[in-house]
Amino acid sequence: MIKRKxxxxxxxxxxxxxxxGLFFMLIEGSTIRDVPSLIAFTSMYAIPVTLLFGVxxxxxxxxxxxxxxxNKRVFFSLIVHLIFGTSFVVLFMLILDSRFILTDFNGFDSYFVVASTLISFIGWGMDEILRIYFRGNQKT
Structure with a gap:
């Protein structure tokens, strides 16, 4: 299991x-030349959070x-990943900001919510694909 994770x-x-990075480019209206810096910025925060929280x-x-x-396990696994992925951003904003999330939600927060949701969805998908791959290798 650890190898798969x-x-x-x-x-x-x-x-x-x-x-x-491409999504942020579309939101900000940047050019394609800005994508490598957006990817670097995203990776700087997303990689440690994915490792320390996502795994x-x-x-x-x-x-x-x-x-x-x-299918029931796959569905509930998706729900758990998305809930925890989104709750990380909510907890992060509660800890670092003194404002109330539900009434003072701003555009900058949407960057983090979208990024966290996408990463948790992709992480769930990769885990499910690798689960199928490892299960297939165990039978042979």
Missing amino acids: ILAFIWTTIISAPII PVSILSDKMNNHFDG
């Missing part, structure tokens, strides 16, 4: 950094959903 983390960061959430999701099978 580390591989899911690596692939999640490789896939999500360019996607979020434990993925392990927790496996522990919480191990009694489900098939």
Whole structure:
């Protein structure tokens, strides 16, 4: 399981950094030349958070959903990943800001919510793909 989680983390960061960089480019109205710096900025924050928060959430999701099978496990795993991915941003804003999130939500916060949601979705997808891959290799 640990090998699968580390591989899911690596692939999640490789896939999500360019996607979020391009997404930020579209939001800000930047040019394509700004994408490498946006990817570097995104990676600077996303990689440690994904490693220190995302991998434990993925392990927790496996522990919480191990009694489900098939599509039900996949669905509840997605829900757990998205809830924890979004809650990280909410907790981050509560800790660092003195404003109330529900009434003082600004555009800058949407960057983090979108990035966190995309990364948690991609992380969930990579974990599910690797789960299928490792299960197929165990049978042969």
